[in-house]
Amino acid sequence: MSDAAESTGNGTASGSLMGARQPQIAGARLVQGQAVFAADVSLSGMLHASILRSPVPHARIGRIDADAARRAPGVEYVLTGAEAAQLSDPIPHYLDPAPIGGKHADVRCLAVDTVVYAGQPVAVVAASSPNEAKAAAELIEVDYQPLPHVLDAQAALAPDAPRLYDGWDDNVVLSFGQKAGDVEAAFEQAEHVISGSVSVQRSAASPLEPRAYVASWNAASGRLTLYAATQNPHTLREMLARSLRLRESDVRIITPSLGGAFGSKMPSHPEETLIPLLARLAGAPVRWVEDRRESLLVGGREQVHQFEVAADGDGRVRAIRNDIVGSTGAVASLPGWAMVLMAALAMPCGYNVQDCEITYTAVATNKAPWNAQRGFGKEAANLVMERIMDAVARQLELDPAEVRRRNLVGADAFPYTTATGFVLDSGDYDAVLSDALELFGYEDERRRQRAAREQGRHLGIGVAFEVMPEGGAIPGVGGGFDSATVRINPSGQVTVLTGVTSPGGGNDTALAQIVADELGAELGEIEVVQGDTDVCPFGFGNGTGRSVVTGGSAAALAARDLRERLVSVAAVMLEADVGDLVARGGKVVVAQEPERAVALGDVARSVVTLSHLTAMGVEPSLEASRVYRAPHVNHIPDEQGRMNPYPTYGNAAYAALVEVDIETGTVTPVRVAVCHDCGTVVNPLLVDGQIQGGIVMGLGVALGEEVAYGADGVPAVTTFAEYLMPRAADVPEILITHRETPSPYTLLGTKGAGEAGLAGAQAAIVSAVEDAIAPLGGRVTELPLRPPAVLDAMDRRAT
Amino acid sequence: MSQQVQIRLRVNGDAHEVAADARTLLVDLIRDELGLTGTHVGCRTGHCGACTVVLDGRVSKSCTVLAAAADGAEVTTIEGLAADGVLHPVQEALWQEHGVQCGFCTPGMVLAAAELLAENRSPVDDEIRRAIAGNLCRCTGYENIVNAIRRASAS
Numbered sequence: 029m030s031d032a033a034e035s036t037g038n039g040t041a042s043g044s045l046m047g048a049r050q051p052q053i054a055g056a057r058l059v060q061g062q063a064v065f066a067a068d069v070s071l072s073g074m075l076h077a078s079i080l081r082s083p084v085p086h087a088r089i090g091r092i093d094a095d096a097a098r099r100a101p102g103v104e105y106v107l108t109g110a111e112a113a114q115l116s117d118p119i120p121h122y123l124d125p126a127p128i129g130g131k132h133a134d135v136r137c138l139a140v141d142t143v144v145y146a147g148q149p150v151a152v153v154a155a156s157s158p159n160e161a162k163a164a165a166e167l168i169e170v171d172y173q174p175l176p177h178v179l180d181a182q183a184a185l186a187p188d189a190p191r192l193y194d195g196w197d198d199n200v201v202l203s204f205g206q207k208a209g210d211v212e213a214a215f216e217q218a219e220h221v222i223s224g225s226v227s228v229q230r231s232a233a234s235p236l237e238p239r240a241y242v243a244s245w246n247a248a249s250g251r252l253t254l255y256a257a258t259q260n261p262h263t264l265r266e267m268l269a270r271s272l273r274l275r276e277s278d279v280r281i282i283t284p285s286l287g288g289a290f291g292s293k294m295p296s297h298p299e300e301t302l303i304p305l306l307a308r309l310a311g312a313p314v315r316w317v318e319d320r321r322e323s324l325l326v327g328g329r330e331q332v333h334q335f336e337v338a339a340d341g342d343g344r345v346r347a348i349r350n351d352i353v354g355s356t357g358a359v360a361s362l363p364g365w366a367m368v369l370m371a372a373l374a375m376p377c378g379y380n381v382q383d384c385e386i387t388y389t390a391v392a393t394n395k396a397p398w399n400a401q402r403g404f405g406k407e408a409a410n411l412v413m414e415r416i417m418d419a420v421a422r423q424l425e426l427d428p429a430e431v432r433r434r435n436l437v438g439a440d441a442f443p444y445t446t447a448t449g450f451v452l453d454s455g456d457y458d459a460v461l462s463d464a465l466e467l468f469g470y471e472d473e474r475r476r477q478r479a480a481r482e483q484g485r486h487l488g489i490g491v492a493f494e495v496m497p498e499g500g501a502i503p504g505v506g507g508g509f510d511s512a513t514v515r516i517n518p519s520g521q522v523t524v525l526t527g528v529t530s531p532g533g534g535n536d537t538a539l540a541q542i543v544a545d546e547l548g549a550e551l552g553e554i555e556v557v558q559g560d561t562d563v564c565p566f567g568f569g570n571g572t573g574r575s576v577v578t579g580g581s582a583a584a585l586a587a588r589d590l591r592e593r594l595v596s597v598a599a600v601m602l603e604a605d606v607g608d609l610v611a612r613g614g615k616v617v618v619a620q621e622p623e624r625a626v627a628l629g630d631v632a633r634s635v636v637t638l639s640h641l642t643a644m645g646v647e648p649s650l651e652a653s654r655v656y657r658a659p660h661v662n663h664i665p666d667e668q669g670r671m672n673p674y675p676t677y678g679n680a681a682y683a684a685l686v687e688v689d690i691e692t693g694t695v696t697p698v699r700v701a702v703c704h705d706c707g708t709v710v711n712p713l714l715v716d717g718q719i720q721g722g723i724v725m726g727l728g729v730a731l732g733e734e735v736a737y738g739a740d741g742v743p744a745v746t747t748f749a750e751y752l753m754p755r756a757a758d759v760p761e762i763l764i765t766h767r768e769t770p771s772p773y774t775l776l777g778t779k780g781a782g783e784a785g786l787a788g789a790q791a792a793i794v795s796a797v798e799d800a801i802a803p804l805g806g807r808v809t810e811l812p813l814r815p816p817a818v819l820d821a822m823d824r825r826a827t
Numbered sequence: 828m829s830q831q832v833q834i835r836l837r838v839n840g841d842a843h844e845v846a847a848d849a850r851t852l853l854v855d856l857i858r859d860e861l862g863l864t865g866t867h868v869g870c871r872t873g874h875c876g877a878c879t880v881v882l883d884g885r886v887s888k889s890c891t892v893l894a895a896a897a898d899g900a901e902v903t904t905i906e907g908l909a910a911d912g913v914l915h916p917v918q919e920a921l922w923q924e925h926g927v928q929c930g931f932c933t934p935g936m937v938l939a940a941a942e943l944l945a946e947n948r949s950p951v952d953d954e955i956r957r958a959i960a961g962n963l964c965r966c967t968g969y970e971n972i973v974n975a976i977r978r979a980s981a982s
Contacts (some may be wrong), residue, residue, distance in 0.1 A: 051922050288929045
């Protein structure tokens with residue numbers, strides 16, 4: 029009997045749900061369209077907002093004439109930047125570059141005297157219907173006095189480039205360099221020095237659900253309630269208290285179901301301040317729903333890497349130099365710009381290269397701001413490392429998989445401190461690579477590739493290794509811990525209140541599984557409450573693959589505390605020793621005499637109704653609250669100023685097969701195989717779902733997705749007709765296998781898996797395309813690999 | 828100036844008569860006038876399929892239809908699919924196969940897949956992928972959606 033073996037502690041739980049392929053607990057609601065998203069929230073007397081946005085990338089704002097809009101049918105309020113600036117403060121930065129050596133710019137909910145990107149909010153209308161609000165917004169006349177604009181980061185770095193911000197002496201947001209080891213010596217002694225570059229396009233996270241906010245003020249209490257499509261309600265609460273000049277305790281953020289986020293719903297967007305302000309002025313609740321054009325404004329990823337690598341004759345990489353320049357658009361209060369920083373810090377990923385010199389520059393340009401996108405720059409680090417491995421393999425005429433194998437951090441080297449100070453926790457990278465290659469059928473596919481080439485077909489095989497630092501804890505920002513309260517009522521239902529939120533991946537289900545196991549409750553009795561700052565304990569929401577590692581562990585600890593209390597009461601009720609009891613299946617049971625049992629709900633009822641009899645040994649409480657702070661984070665800089673901000677490092681190897689039509693440049697992805705290690709897997713259904721979604725997003729950014737701008741500084745991509753996300757028929761076969769190397773540090777052995785898939789798939793697909801066109805001398809340096817870019821790449825002969 | 832029009836239609840079997848702004852799209856009438864918020868808005872350009880409903884027997888993107896043009900029509904939304912609390916096989920399979928993550932595209936996906944299975948009891952994967960090609964999903968990578976539809980076809 030497995031329970032007996034586990035009943036070593038005080039009434040341990042059964043553990044049957046860990047690792048179960050458990051479908052989402054919210055699944056029935058989701059498939060019936062019953063989930064409530066922010067745009068579904070409808071309040072009595074609610075008005076609708078429409079935002080007038082700048083049509084030009086850079087201009088001084090002269091006169092604004094809103095008289096016609098104010099007289100338009102249904103209009104209740106028209107707000108412009110001057111009035112908004114009197115009534116609200118700049119929005120606090122999620123991560124201000126200034127304290128870490130960069131530059132600060134104030135960000136307001138509406139532009140005041142200058143616009144710095146096309147799409148910047150200039151005015152907003154509240155009206156009885158969305159149509160009336162939109163029609164009225166179009167009646168507002170704004171006198172834009174154009175200023176020169178700059179879209180390209182390199183151009184923005186020129187001494188005579190237009191400046192975005194008064195008082196800045198250039199357009200650099202933050203520039204930094206990091207050097208470890210003896211890079212010069214390594215390059216001097218190297219048998220091979222290879223250089224290259226890779227340029228990544230601007231893309232959009234583009235969740236299917238656009239952002240939406242519904243703001244409501246309680247006239248009596250003066251409190252604001254904001255229903256917000258946000259990933260981080262507690263963080264947003266503090267930011268809005270400051271921008272709206274409120275007591276933080278007077279702000280309640282409620283996040284209903286989120287329809288995907290992928291970073292784009294991290295705070296704080298201008299509309300999160302703007303819509304509450306408008307609601308206060310209009311004297312009624314206001315709803316604003318982003319449209320797709322607005323959603324596609326939120327950018328990211330656009331960066332150029334120039335690398336140089338020193339390698340031995342056997343393919344061992346001795347040293348790397350990499351210079352990263354990111355075009356981060358206009359300054360925002362959002363975390364996105366820091367993806368350039370993280371691209372640098374995440375190098376050299378899973379490869380054992382201690383001599384590194386990495387510089388990065390985040391450059392402000394007259395494009396819409398960045399927000400976080402899945403990968404948060406770590407995908408770019410992985411991409412450039414894989415470009416480096418391919419460059420070495422090509423130069424030395426070695427098998428690309430073998431070059432990776434020779435450079436990966438060894439299984440006996442953990443914990444392994446990278447050149448940038450990240451401390452890789454655990455894993456067996458070599459075995460992960462081997463498993464991926466076997467799943468893919470690497471040797472067979474190489475044979476088929478050779479045979480196909482003789483028939484004039486151009487198959488390409490790409491290999492990539494992904495290390496994804498997850499669960500981040502950033503000094504001055506937070507993270508690295510989360511909170512949970514687990515409650516039971518006398519009817520036996522269990523409520524989990526958590527500081528983590530779900531963007532749609534199903535972490536509520538994982539938390540329910542963990543709590544069911546720890547408490548010995550039935551899964552069906554567990555409800556998970558997320559995203560309400562009045563109800564849930566303080567937490568950092570979702571992002572950086574943190575939810576199960578931190579929130580899941582906090583829930584486990586709280587459930588354990590509650591279980592211990594309930595079991596000790598049950599011991600009195602059953603007249604048994606605590607050590608003989610187990611909690612399982614909704615009951616506390618004498619392990620060796622299963623007929624002696626009491627339902628958890630009955631124990632709970634006894635706690636509150638017989639507190640002076642059965643519960644004398646415990647606090648008569650039906651809830652427990654705990655915080656879990658992830659270990660294996662170091663915020664004390666070492667002698668080189670390095671820190672380890674991530675508790676876990678999930679890792680994976682990918683192999684991809686594509687076919688390239690060399691006449692048209694069309695790439696057809698055929699197969700992606702992955703072996704993934706995120707430590708203990710709570711729910712393989714959910715983890716595989718994350719990986720599959722990540723892989724397809726990686727496919728999209730490798731092959732099609734791009735937010736292009738015209739020379740006029742206006743986005744040329746405003747709908748899904750131009751923003752080409754993969755559709756069902758574009759997706760190749762996806763094969764997944766796992767290796768479980770539990771984290772030796774985290775409570776449950778879990779490592780974050782939230783951002784899995786994207787980095788490795790993007791890098792492997794790029795590698796595969798280059799492999800297909802390499803016999804023609806092709807070299808990939810620019811993404812995305814749409815047909816014209818592939819044809820260009822074939823013309824770009826290897827040097 | 829906005830012009831009001833009278834629109835009569837049946838939605839999930841119930842007759843409705845609604846006075847609406849002539850500019851109103853069918854999706855907005857369904858969501859705002861009838862309160863059926865399972866029909867979602869992802870793009871308003873007909874590309875994403877989150878607003879998919881069944882209009883006079885055919886799946887249609889309700890953001891591309893003026894409400895006035897649906898006068899006299901028979902509409903089924905996601906709320907009308909499960910009969911007496913029993914999930915449609917496509918709904919059940921999407922849930923069990925984890926073909927649903929955030930659930931935003933799901934109502935449209937369900938209706939597109941249900942139409943496919945009504946016409947083709949045993950579609951091959953290519954047919955499944957073509958049938959949902961008008962419905963974008965950003966979470967799942969489609970793999971589990973295809974698995975779910977295959978499973979539903981076998982049930």
